[in-house]
Amino acid sequence: MKNKIIKVLIALVFSVIIVSCGSSEKEEANTYFHNINEEVSKLVNQPEKIKALQTKEQKKYESTGDRKYQISSRYIELFFNYDNAETKNDENAIKQIPVVYELLILNNNEYDYITIACDFNLAHQFEHQSPKLAMQFLNDAIKIDEKSGKKYYLPHLYHLKGRFLFNSKNYSQALIYFKKSLLSLDKIRHNLIFISSMHNNFALTYEKMGNIDLAIQEAKEAVRILETERNLKPEETAFLVSVKGNMGFYYYKKKDFYEAEKLLLQEFEFYKKDKKSNHQSITNLTELFDLYNETDQNNKMKEIADYSESIESETASISDKILINEMIQSYYLKMNDTEMVKTLCRKLITLHNKHEEESNKKLTYISDVLNNFTIKSINQKHQYTIETQKFKNKLMLTAICLVFIIFGVTIYIIRNINKREKELASKEKIILMKNKTILEQDLKRQEEKITNLHLNLNLKIETEKTFLENIKKMKKLKNVDAEQVITDLFLKINNLIQIDKKNHDLINESSLENKQFIQNLSERFPSLTNNELKFCVYYKLDFSSKEISLLENITEGSARVYKTKIKTKMNIGKESILNTYLKSI
Numbered sequence: 001m002k003n004k005i006i007k008v009l010i011a012l013v014f015s016v017i018i019v020s021c022g023s024s025e026k027e028e029a030n031t032y033f034h035n036i037n038e039e040v041s042k043l044v045n046q047p048e049k050i051k052a053l054q055t056k057e058q059k060k061y062e063s064t065g066d067r068k069y070q071i072s073s074r075y076i077e078l079f080f081n082y083d084n085a086e087t088k089n090d091e092n093a094i095k096q097i098p099v100v101y102e103l104l105i106l107n108n109n110e111y112d113y114i115t116i117a118c119d120f121n122l123a124h125q126f127e128h129q130s131p132k133l134a135m136q137f138l139n140d141a142i143k144i145d146e147k148s149g150k151k152y153y154l155p156h157l158y159h160l161k162g163r164f165l166f167n168s169k170n171y172s173q174a175l176i177y178f179k180k181s182l183l184s185l186d187k188i189r190h191n192l193i194f195i196s197s198m199h200n201n202f203a204l205t206y207e208k209m210g211n212i213d214l215a216i217q218e219a220k221e222a223v224r225i226l227e228t229e230r231n232l233k234p235e236e237t238a239f240l241v242s243v244k245g246n247m248g249f250y251y252y253k254k255k256d257f258y259e260a261e262k263l264l265l266q267e268f269e270f271y272k273k274d275k276k277s278n279h280q281s282i283t284n285l286t287e288l289f290d291l292y293n294e295t296d297q298n299n300k301m302k303e304i305a306d307y308s309e310s311i312e313s314e315t316a317s318i319s320d321k322i323l324i325n326e327m328i329q330s331y332y333l334k335m336n337d338t339e340m341v342k343t344l345c346r347k348l349i350t351l352h353n354k355h356e357e358e359s360n361k362k363l364t365y366i367s368d369v370l371n372n373f374t375i376k377s378i379n380q381k382h383q384y385t386i387e388t389q390k391f392k393n394k395l396m397l398t399a400i401c402l403v404f405i406i407f408g409v410t411i412y413i414i415r416n417i418n419k420r421e422k423e424l425a426s427k428e429k430i431i432l433m434k435n436k437t438i439l440e441q442d443l444k445r446q447e448e449k450i451t452n453l454h455l456n457l458n459l460k461i462e463t464e465k466t467f468l469e470n471i472k473k474m475k476k477l478k479n480v481d482a483e484q485v486i487t488d489l490f491l492k493i494n495n496l497i498q499i500d501k502k503n504h505d506l507i508n509e510s511s512l513e514n515k516q517f518i519q520n521l522s523e524r525f526p527s528l529t530n531n532e533l534k535f536c537v538y539y540k541l542d543f544s545s546k547e548i549s550l551l552e553n554i555t556e557g558s559a560r561v562y563k564t565k566i567k568t569k570m571n572i573g574k575e576s577i578l579n580t581y582l583k584s585i
Contacts, residue, residue: 029068030113034152037074037117040079050079071114074103079123094362097125112148116141120153123160127167129363135164151350155184162201171205178202189229193236198224200243203250219247241270242280249287257295264288272307282308282320289327293334305331318355322348418514520585527569535562540582 038059043049054076061069100118107114119141126134131167139159145154162177162479176477182198185191203218226232226240248263264287271281285308308324315321325348332340517540528536538548545559552559567578 016482026111028146029111030150031113032068033075033113033117036075037113040076044079047080050076054080067110071103071107071111074099074106075114075117078103092327094125096121100125112144112150113152116145116148116153118164119144120157122166127164131164131168135161138164141571151184155181155191157183159194159198159201164207166208169208169210173203173479175205178205191231192225193233193239196222196239196243199225200239200246203243203246207253212250215250216247219250221245223247225317238270241267245280245284245287252291257291260291261288264291272503279317279320281371282315282323286323286327289330290570293330298334299329301334318351318358322351322355325351517585524585525570527567532562532566532569535559536566536582539563539579541568542579 004411014107032270040050040053043053054073057069057073057076060066061073078096098119102115104118119137123134123138123141126137138157141153142157142161145152145157158177158181161182162174165171165174165177175308178198182195185198187195197221199218203222205214206212206218207215222243223240226236226243229236232240244263245267248260248267250260251257251263254260264284267284268288271284281428283381285304289301289304289308290403292298300555306392312321312324315324325344329341329344329348352422497579514537517537521533521536522528535548543551545556545563548554548559548562549556563578567574567576570578570581572578572581
């Protein structure tokens with residue numbers, strides 16, 4: 001039982017070691033992918049360097065065969081079509097989708113970092129086309145990232161989920177996820193813009209909830225965080241201006257037109273100076289236009305409309321072009337310029353049709369990609385199932401073969417063991433029979449010796465009696481032939497000597513046994529004298545006190561005294577039989 005427990009413990013230890021090794025390798029790979037992401041993120045808008053890095057990873061894979069490098073090589077491909085926040089192009093971004101799906105298939109849920117990154121990317125891609133699908137990808141990424149405990153993308157995942165909830169007008173839940181994002185962000189210089197962004201998101205949410213004062217308060221906090229840093233990066237400066245523009249919009253909602261115009265104009269001048277035409281700059285123009293419209297500043301409305309018209313050709317997004325033309329149309333409606341309104345209506349119809357066409361085209365493209373991915377995924381799962389089944393079949397066949405081999409070997413071993421045991425038992429039986437015969441012969445011989453010894457002793461007794469009677473007769477008879485009497489006495493004495501010699505020889509024949517018996521007795525009862533040990537031999541042979549007195553030439557009383565002393569030293573009660581006790585030793 002103890003050996004079984006030890007074996008189970010050893011097996012468990014090996015299992016833990018194997019699992020730990022596998023886990024350690026995956027963790028190392030996840031860290032490697034994270035470092036690759038950090039490296040390639042610094043090369044945005046440097047396609048040649050990104051391509052060189054991708055080639056480097058591909059060569060690593062070719063030389064080592066390690067899938068980690070194959071996956072990292074494909075991951076870098078995502079950045080071939082990457083656009084930063086300022087130059088984001090939907091057409092380039094959507095080209096990432098097939099690469100992401102291929103990467104997901106290649107990764108096959110093996111490395112958490114890649115799965116999270118791909119799900120995060122797809123959540124972005126489907127944010128507007130399929131919000132439900134986007135949320136599914138996002139929730140999967142959050143679940144994996146939370147479980148890993150590494151926070152690879154967790155703050156940004158929470159932020160994106162907050163944005164999804166914000167867009168679906170679930171503002172209370174959006175606030176919860178914006179706060180979770182803020183709490184999970186480490187307070188380091190790198191995260192300065194993200195920390196500020198969370199407070200900006202609070203402001204946007206409070207504005208939608210109708211709490212303008214809280215919106216302004218959070219916007220000021222976002223501004224304060226950025227302005228505490230002296231050397232702002234270009235993207236941080238642009239975000240700071242954007243937050244101030246949002247604050248201007250909040251003052252506009254509060255009817256504080258002076259403060260609103262001041263902040264919105266700061267944002268307008270920033271975009272005008274850098275000649276940046278993006279969604280944020282167009283939003284700024286529409287907010288300024290609405291402010292001037294509400295305050296009846298027609299000249300300023302005209303300036304905004306003319307400027308918007310001048311940058312329309314540089315605006316890539318059709319939805320932004322529509323915003324510009326709707327704003328210009330509003331101006332001409334106010335000016336009662338019917339011809340311009342009709343012209344702009346026709347233009348807007350064209351733009352809406354083009355936008356719808358592009359949306360349908362994009363939707364078709366995405367659907368095709370999704371369908372292809374679904375088919376590939378099904379094929380991959382089917383192939384995986386087939387391969388798994390093949391592997392299981394091989395494993396089962398191997399297991400069955402092993403079982404049969406083990407079973408056969410076990411039967412062979414058992415048969416050999418049984419055969420040997422039978423042979424051994426047969427030999428032991430023969431030996432036992434021989435030993436039994438020998439013991440029976442020895443016992444019979446010993447019994448004969450003891451019988452002879454007793455006969456000799458009796459003969460000695462009779463001879464001694466006759467010897468004594470002859471001596472008595474000599475005393476009574478006066479006319480006795482002395483020579484004849486001496487001759488008879490000599491013969492009798494010689495007979496006694498011969499009897500003693502025979503008795504001595506009989507005792508000596510079992511001297512080896514007696515020596516062993518005396519040794520055992522001496523070890524157990526060290527207080528016994530040599531003479532007492534010798535008497536113990538007599539008692540073991542069932543000699544009577546009279547027989548012992550004849551052998552030792554002592555009186556019967558002295559023999560009985562010896563017996564009492566021996567029993568006392570052995571701590572044997574009076575009722576116990578010494579002869580029986582000695583035979584048990």
